[in-house]
Amino acid sequence: MKTENVAQLIERIASQLNATTYIEPIYKKFGIIFFSNGRRLFFKDRQININTASSVSVTTNKFETSNFLSHFGYNVPTGRTFSNHPYDIKHNRSVEDGIVFAKELGFPVILKPNNKSQGVLVCKVGNEEEFRDIAAKILRNRNDALLVEKFYGGYSDYRIVVLGERVISAYQRIPLTVTGNGRQNILELLKDKQAYYKIIGRESKEIDIDDFRIKMHLQGNNM
Structure with a gap:
């Protein structure tokens, strides 16, 4: 049995919201959602122009996203950003400071770029040597910052999609x-x-x- 691609998933969810869709017929990656109130949303693959530019800007910064979620009462991983780049001097937190923080949390810890998505360069590291090696890979790009987070094992991983005030999709992510x-x-x-x-x-x-x-x-x- 074949699984749905993203466009088919959007089409199915749209029908549950009493909306219709037009999906570009060749590549089947681009489309429009037409809502009953006249609103239209364009999408490409997983990208839908639902959020404002400021919302998107916050969510592309993992550390700031955690700050906001924590402020509103959600549980978030304990974490902190670090960088060796001059632009981050106001925080005065270098990679060596990150190692000290990792020891405070207790190895293993999670290292990830602060502004990437879809699991890019996300690693679980178990000691200082691995920490330095992975940190160097993440910080090759001058604009990147390193996010160090406490590792939590034994929990199920779910992805939940919310549109407005309504949960429209939820599924378990299995490694x-x-x-x-x-x-x-x-x-x-x-x-x-x-x-x-x-x-x-x-x-x-x-x-x-x-x-x-x-x-x-x-x-x-x-x-």
Whole structure:
């Protein structure tokens, strides 16, 4: 059974809201949602022009987003931003300060870019050596800041989509897993899993076999 792509998902949700859609027929990634009150929203893939520019600006800064959510009573991970770049001198928090903070939280901790999305460069690190290595990768871009957060294990991960005051979608995010068969190594199993996703028509982000995070966590295994 084939899974829905983003446009099909939007089309289905729109129908539940008594709205109609037009989806560009060639690439099926662009479209318009027509609401009964006359309002129209354009979308491209997962991007929908619902939020104002100021809202988008806040949500692209993970640390500030956590601050606002915490202010309104939501539980958020304990975290702090760090950078070696001159622009961040007003905060006076360097990568070395980040290591001190990580020790206070207790390893392992989560390191991530403060202004990226979709899991880009997000890592769980277990010691100072890994911390410095990952921090250097994240801070290659002068505009990036490093976000260090407490690691919380054993919890289910859910993504919830809210439109106005209404929850229109909620689902559990399950990490990618592979099961050994006694013949293939882990990287081969990952490649087969990606090929299987394509066969069943599941929309998924291409697995980057060369991602340093995969190799980092496979050290000591037969690659």
